[in-house]
Amino acid sequence: MNYKRILIAVDNSVSAEKAAKVGYEMASLYGAEVALLNIVEPAPPIANPDFGFTPAIVDLYDNSVENSHILLKEIESKFGNDRKTTYLSVLDTATNGILQQSEEWQADLIVIGTHGRTGINHFLMGSVAEHVARKSACPVLIVPNKAEV
Numbered sequence: 528m529n530y531k532r533i534l535i536a537v538d539n540s541v542s543a544e545k546a547a548k549v550g551y552e553m554a555s556l557y558g559a560e561v562a563l564l565n566i567v568e569p570a571p572p573i574a575n576p577d578f579g580f581t582p583a584i585v586d587l588y589d590n591s592v593e594n595s596h597i598l599l600k601e602i603e604s605k606f607g608n609d610r611k612t613t614y615l616s617v618l619d620t621a622t623n624g625i626l627q628q629s630e631e632w633q634a635d636l637i638v639i640g641t642h643g644r645t646g647i648n649h650f651l652m653g654s655v656a657e658h659v660a661r662k663s664a665c666p667v668l669i670v671p672n673k674a675e676v
Contacts, residue, residue: 528666530557534615534634536564536625536659537602542640542672544602549670550638551606562613562632563602565595566624592616622658629665637667 535550537543547563554561595616603612615632617624629637641656660667 528635530554530559530635532562532632532634533557533559533636533638534562534564534625534629534632535602536566536621536637536639536655537598538565539598540640540642542642542670544605544640545672546638546640546670547602547606549668551608551610553636553638553668554610555608559635560611560613561607562615562628562634563599564615564617564625564628565598566621567591567595567616567618568620569618592618621655622662625655625659626662629663634665636665637663638670639667640670640672642672 530553533550533554535547537547551561553559596614599612599614599616603614613632615628617628619627625637625639628634637659639656639659641654656667656669660669
């Protein structure tokens with residue numbers, strides 16, 4: 528395969544840093560463009576429908592997007608080596624956001640880390656990486672948390 532557009536999904540975790548490192552190495556190997564994607568999870572539903580979007584909720588979202596951009600800049604400066612990088616910060620659920628952005632950005636490969644949850648934690652929280660791998664239209668490279676990269 529010849530990857531030209533590599534989407535790297537990141538959060539603020541060690542496993543995401545490992546995925547970013549591997550993703551940028553793959554981009555260097557193939558001469559590919561990179562998009563760093565960070566999902567800003569929506570606020571939990573509020574019981575009172577009259578509550579609406581108050582200024583506090585709007586500020587919370589603005590801060591989340593700002594923090595997302597800061598995270599993406601930090602990851603690019605740490606691993607990017609001057610590779611052309613597109614920043615994507617999206618308000619969505621993790622799985623849906625990654626799949627949708629990979630299609631919109633026309634990614635050839637998705638690189639994602641996994642936290643390595645097992646047992647009850649895996650059952651309760653699921654695995655974003657697994658869901659993305661099952662539903663993606665393009666190949667997905669899952670970098671395990673235990674990987675030495």
